[in-house]
Amino acid sequence: MKNLSALLSKNLEILAPYLKKKNIVEISINKPQEVWIETTNKGWSCIKDKNLTHARLMSLTKILATESHQDFDEETPILSLSLPKYNYRLQVISGAAVDSGFALSIRVTTEVEIPLSSWFDKTTIKALKSHIKDRKTILVSGGTGSGKTTLLNSLLREIDNNDRIVTLEDSKELIIKQPNHIRLLKSKTGTDVAKLTYKDFINVIMRLRPDRILLGEIDVENTANFLRLINTGHDGSFATIHANTIKGAISAIVLNCQLAGFQGTEDAVAKYALSHIDLIIQVDRHIDENNNRTFSAEIKEVNA
Structure with a gap:
């Protein structure tokens, strides 16, 4: 489990720049090498990112599935879970079920107590x-x-x-x-x-x-x-x-x-x-x- 956690931590690095941003509401990948960010004050904006390749995104998703004891493969191309460490809701769909071959969305929640x-x-x-x-x-x-x-x-x-x-x-x-x-x-x-x-x-x-x-x-x-x-x-x-x-x-x-x-x-x-x-x-x-x-x-x- 320790090796798996270390592997997951390493693969999560491709999303780290976005997970650390402030005022984030949603992080969405409609296709590899492109991420859309929704913030509380600016709405949606698009960022091109060559690190978000199809191979790296699929590798991350398979590791996430394994760690959460779920299936993710050609026969099971949909994955829903809580992102480890952050507890953000993550949704993935891949393969022939999506035109771009891969799509992901992360709902960013905050633990700030709102009265x-x-x-x-x-x-x-x-x-x-x-x-x-x-x-x-x-x-x-x-x-x-x-x-x-x-x-x-x-x-x-x-x-x-x-x-x-x-x-x-x-x-x-x-x-x-x-x-x-x-x-x-x-x-x-x-x-x-x-x-x-x-x-x-x-x-x-x-x-x-x-x-x-x-x-x-x-x-x-x-x-x-x-x-x-x-x-x-x-x-x-x-x-x-x-x-x-x-x-x-x-x-x-x-x-x-x-x-x-x-x-x-x-x-x-x-x-x-x-x-x-x-x-x-x-x-x-x-x-x-x-x-x-x-x-x-x-x-x-x-x-x-």
Whole structure:
């Protein structure tokens, strides 16, 4: 393992100049020898880099896959994981599945603590803290790059340190300060060697005796399983979902349930799906003409 870690460290050097940059939001490689950087204050910019050859990028990705116990080859050209040392979410697709032969994107997250006052006024913050203390289940909704995980991390700091927490993510993005916690990782693309399913993880979680369950992101594969958990006594849980509006978040939950095989009318599915979700927080990102970013959020009490 030590030799592998040394090998990984050496191969990561080709990305080091970009990983060290300040104010980075996303690092993307659309094709070898070209990297696109998104920053908080300047938007996207392109840099030509002869060191980012196809061979070196593939070598790095194969090492990352091996270290994370996942497959990556011609038959499995997609890889999702947390970048070691940084814990940034990394997505790779290669081979005939992408026109350029290789594409990569790294979502850069920060552990800087952002106060709830960045989104809400004092009255709303007081109400949110009360909801968390009262073990309300909260869903954070927003589009790509809207700040869902950032807001969720701010909310998680309000959880009591005596609570036992189990998280399930495809990459390590949640910042858990509470000492009694377990972090489970599910391969986004199913490329893990063990081939564990969400059903496998849900069965494990139910036997790990959590006070709260934190799900990194709701999608078609795990919506039904998450609802099963929160409908069996696991109040005070949290999750995120991709949607541009609160109404869209509810529709996405219903659609995911229907795709997972739930029977009944749309209203019946919605009633079941939302029966134990207490609050939906919608996060939005705004970019002005100078590429400066601001964020906003609104709250809907589902079961008021």
